[in-house]
Amino acid sequence: MKSHPTRLACAVALALTCTAGPVLAQAPSQNATVNLIRLLVQQGVLPQAQADALVAQAEAEAAQARKADIGAAGAAQAQPGDVRVTYIPETVREQIREEVKNEVMSQAKAENWAQPNTFPDWVSRITVEGDVRVRNESRLMDGANSNELINFAKWNDSGPVPTVVENKPYGLKIPYLNSRQDRRNLWRVRARLGVKATLSDRWEAGIRLATGSDDSPVSTSDTLGNGMGKKHLWLDQAYLSYRPTDWATVVAGRASSPFDSTDLLWSSDLNVDGISAAFKHALSDRPVTLFGNLGAYALEYANTPWDRNSLSEGSSENKWLLGAQIGAEWKINERNNLRGSLAYYHFDNIAGQRSSACTLYASSDVCDTDWSRPAFMQKGNTVFLLRDIHQWSADPKNWNEWQYVGLASKFNLLDVNMRWDTQVMNGLNLRLAGNYVRNLAYDSNKMVDRAGGLYNIASNGTYDASGNPTGIESGGNAWMVQATLGSSLGLKDKGDWLAFAGYKYIEPDAMPDGYNDSSFHLGGTNARGYFVGAGYAFEKNVTGHLRWSSSKEVYGAPLSIDIIQLELNARF
Structure with a gap:
């Protein structure tokens, strides 16, 4: 066998x-x-x-x-249910422990899930995050728009601009807005990459890079094309964060704004330069969370021109934004949540100042209030000619009026935000939001005085049949309402969707025109109109959006603009 x-x-x-x-x-x-x-x-x-x-x-x-x-029975009487365990010597137990340890560590090294001292300590404290957006954008202009709208932002950037040139063959060089020519199918990209480092339980540092066509504070999008040339990259954030208590955080440097707001006032791409303090505290005896924010931000470090008499640099004329906000969030029940806030923003030293009498012999000459022109503008604010120029020659053929423009209004803003989240129609999420902004410093008479008279007003003025100025057509109010409905308002998971619709109304001097959404009406103030859109999550971190806005002017010459944006977003 x-x-x-x-x-x-x-x-x-x-x-x-x-x-x-x-x-x-x-x-x-x-x-x-x-x-x-x-x-x-x-x-x-x-x-x-x-x-x-x-x-x-x-x-x-x-x-x-x-x-x-x-x-063994003589030593101990066995009882029902007793289990006898054979004695294992200590040397055997130690041998078993070593064998198990060696086997586990071998597996850990092979699978790379527990290798002590393989990486330095700082690696575990670093977080990398970012996002990429590809957008197709169409800018559609109404054929009935005025073709004599001045681009004051470009005026200051390219300035000073000659407004009176009697003997120059090239004539005036005042830049005008594109108000009638469509810009269809602009392919644009945005890429942001940030690194956060946890320094301790209380300290954190952050750096973020972002694309952008220029150093605009309200947009990090770059337009494709340009002969396949490389795109720009900017330092978008650099900050230190300190948390002294569980309910307070202080951030210094360049970072995102902590204020509860909408893009009616602040663009979602806007970062602030300075120091912020954010506070948040949940009440123990009721479903209410209180929050507040403080901020002091540098807008521009300016100087008066070089002083020929003292042979020294002129005095500092710095510009600041100071903000304070209080708010509360009330969780009424499982289906309803109410949030509201009240903020005050003081813009210090940003209004233009009419110069003392100055004589110009060339475009490189300066006047004593040139520093008061804004560092960045979009469009819409009332502006005036800054320089009080006295001609050096009695012959008009030798006259030169090299000019800058400045903001005619001061800005002290009251900002009110309300938001109600609820559920309707078998669990769909509904959000109703409203935002109201009032410029408490708006005063048309003081604006005329600041400009040195109606004849120096360069925009938003009213005129009689003979072309003589009669006043200012402006206002200090802005408001927005918006409704959003969807399975998830944050588009967090695959298959989530939302749809939204709203209306904006922004009078010319309700706020500085340089810091709000750059898409609606192509940025700035003196705009009103509708916007609608929808979003869908293709994957957890991949979403698509479609937006359309149709806007026109509040006062002045006609300017109607439609914007259509179709985009794909990915974050990591």
């Missing part, structure tokens, strides 16, 4: 298991063991000689186990 090593090994292991197992707890059953061995003989697994030897071994071990149990 041929032997089968594998079957033999299995049989021997099974037989030994049946005999050795009971030895630890109680005397084995001889009949069960003998019957098993006989069955293996009948199946041809074991030869008879080997079977007889196994039976003899089993009977010997059983007898030995019974003798050990009788000896």
Whole structure:
């Protein structure tokens, strides 16, 4: 009869298991063991000689186990349910521990999930995050728009601009807005990459890079094309954050704004330069969370022109934004949440100042209030000519009026925000939001005085049939309402969707025109109109959006603009 090593090994292991197992707890059953061995003989697994030897071994071990149990009975009477555990020496236990440890560490190293001292400590404290957006944008201009709208932002950037040139063959160089030519299918991209470092339980540092066509504070989008040329990259954020308590955080540097707001006033791409303090505290006895924010931000470090008399640099004329906000969020129940805030913003030293009498011989000459022109503008604010120029020649052919423009109004803003989140129609999320802004410093009479008279007003003025100025057509109010409906308002998970619609109304001097959304009406103030859109999450971190806005002027010459944006966003 041929032997089968594998079957033999299995049989021997099974037989030994049946005999050795009971030895630890109680005397084995001889009949069960003998019957098993006989069955293996009948199946041809074991030869008879080997079977007889196994039976003899089993009977010997059983007898030995019974003798050990009788000896132990004198020391301790066994009770029902007791389990006898064989003693394991300390050396054996130590050997088992070392073997298990070595096996676990070998597996950890092979799978790269626990390798001590492989990476430096700072690696575990670094977080990398970013996003990429690809957008197709169409800018559609109404053919009835005025073609004589001045681009005052470009005026100051390219200035000073000659407004009176009697003997120059090239004539006036005043820049005008594109108000009638469509810009369809602009492909634009935005990419942002940020690194955050946790320095301790209280301290954090952050840096973020972003694209952008220029250093505009309200847009990080770059337009494709340009002969396949490389795109720009800017330092978008750089800050230190300190959390002195669980309910307060202080941030210094260039960082995102902590204020609760909408893009009616502040663009979603806007970052602030300075120091912020944010406070948040949940009341223990009711479902209400209080919050507040403080901020002091540098807008521009300016100087008066070089002083010829003292042979020194002119005095500092710095421009600041100071803000304070209080608010509360009330979780009414599982379906309803109400949030509101009240903020005040003071823009210090940003209004234009009419210069003292100055004489210009060339475009490089300066006047003493040139510093008061704004560092960045979009469009819409009332502006005036800054320089009080006195001609050096009595002949008009030699006259030059090289001019800058400045803001006619001061800005102290009251900002009110309200938002109600609820659920409707079998669990759909509905958000109703409203935002109202009032420029408490708006005063048309003071604006005229600041400009040195109506004849120096360069925009938003009213005129009689003869072309003589009669006043200012402006206002200091802005408001927005918006409704959003969707399965998830944050588009967090695959398959989430939302749709929204709203209306904006922004009078010319309700706020500085340089810091709000750059898409609606192509940025700035003196705009009113509708916007609608929808969003969908293709994956957890991949979303698509479609937006359309249609806007026109509030006062003045006609300017109607439609914007259509289709974009794909990915974040990581």
